[in-house]
Amino acid sequence: MKLNAGVEWVLHTCLNLGWIEEDTREGASTARLAAFYHLPPAYLGKQLQALVRAGILTSTSGPRGGFRLARRLEDISVLDVVTAIEGRTNAFECTQILHDGPGANPATDYRTVCAVSQTMSRADLAWRRELASETLADIRDRVLTFSPGAPRQTRAWFENTRA
Numbered sequence: 094m095k096l097n098a099g100v101e102w103v104l105h106t107c108l109n110l111g112w113i114e115e116d117t118r119e120g121a122s123t124a125r126l127a128a129f130y131h132l133p134p135a136y137l138g139k140q141l142q143a144l145v146r147a148g149i150l151t152s153t154s155g156p157r158g159g160f161r162l163a164r165r166l167e168d169i170s171v172l173d174v175v176t177a178i179e180g181r182t183n184a185f186e187c188t189q190i191l192h193d194g195p196g197a198n199p200a201t202d203y204r205t206v207c208a209v210s211q212t213m214s215r216a217d218l219a220w221r222r223e224l225a226s227e228t229l230a231d232i233r234d235r236v237l238t239f240s241p242g243a244p245r246q247t248r249a250w251f252e253n254t255r256a
Contacts, residue, residue, distance in 0.1 A: 099178050144177050148163055172228060
């Protein structure tokens with residue numbers, strides 16, 4: 094499975110929003126958020142709008158507008174973000190090719206009895222459980238252990254840079 098690059102972009106962007114919101118009541122514009130990592134603003138903007146639709150971010154128009162977190166980092170799971178960008182589609186979809194094999198029973202729903210389908214469904218569920226068990230606050234806390242200056246550096250960049 095390969096995730097959209099936007100997943101990485103918005104995970105980092107949400108962490109940055111968490112850090113800059115400690116010092117400001119203003120939202121951060123798409124242009125500034127994109128400039129931080131040299132990302133294409135139009136594409137990042139689409140990803141950020143997906144997070145707004147999912148209730149992870151809020152967006153305000155106007156000169157002092159921009160994006161802000163709608164919830165605390167502790168209340169946003171990695172799965173919330175991945176689902177907002179990638180959708181709720183499972184990584185594997187059983188197409189029931191066993192119906193076309195020798196000895197197939199047309200009345201059988203092979204999605205429920207096929208060992209391959211069951212294995213892939215368990216793997217998808219394990220992946221989703223792992224992502225659901227991690228919040229953005231968990232990631233933030235791990236970042237702070239190896240880069241304690243990250244919040245200060247991020248805030249300084251946003252305070253001193255206009256995109």
